[in-house]
Amino acid sequence: MLNKKVEEILNTQVQKEDYSSQLYLSMASWAETEGFSGVAGWLYAQSDEERLHMLKLVEYINERDGAAEIPGMEKPPKTFNNLPEMFDAVLEHERYITASINEIVAVCMQEKDYTTHNWIQWFVQEQIEEEASAKDIIDKLNLVGDKNLYMFDRDIMSMRSAGNKE
Numbered sequence: 001m002l003n004k005k006v007e008e009i010l011n012t013q014v015q016k017e018d019y020s021s022q023l024y025l026s027m028a029s030w031a032e033t034e035g036f037s038g039v040a041g042w043l044y045a046q047s048d049e050e051r052l053h054m055l056k057l058v059e060y061i062n063e064r065d066g067a068a069e070i071p072g073m074e075k076p077p078k079t080f081n082n083l084p085e086m087f088d089a090v091l092e093h094e095r096y097i098t099a100s101i102n103e104i105v106a107v108c109m110q111e112k113d114y115t116t117h118n119w120i121q122w123f124v125q126e127q128i129e130e131e132a133s134a135k136d137i138i139d140k141l142n143l144v145g146d147k148n149l150y151m152f153d154r155d156i157m158s159m160r161s162a163g164n165k166e
């Protein structure tokens, strides 16, 4: 039986992963309307990954005799000023998610739930990759500057790291 505090914080994470999926979907849609089909493709894939993260949590909570709560939809912003600002927002959001995963680790330790502590390590590792991948994109954007956004858009899909596909 899942410890109540652990169940609660995992359900909070379900909401956050769901919001991440919606946020990246909104960014993808905006990028598409701005003509950045490569960036849109990257973000659509990222949005799908976030949904998988949410499902992973739902499955785990239920498997451990808890009850996963499926969140209502929280509306993400609809428009973004430009690509650099949007990817800064991606990195900021991923840092927020990392802090939130670390909080789950802390609650698992407090509650001596070593099973969930072990299980959540996948997310700890995933966050290293998610932050690194957002940082790589920001570095690349700084390098190409405003004039080469076409090339950046063409190449961004090749920047999806092998470890960042689920």
Ligand code: FEO
Residues within 6 Å of the ligand: 017, 020, 049, 050, 053, 094, 097, 130
């Ligand atoms: Fe599921 Fe990007 O954190």
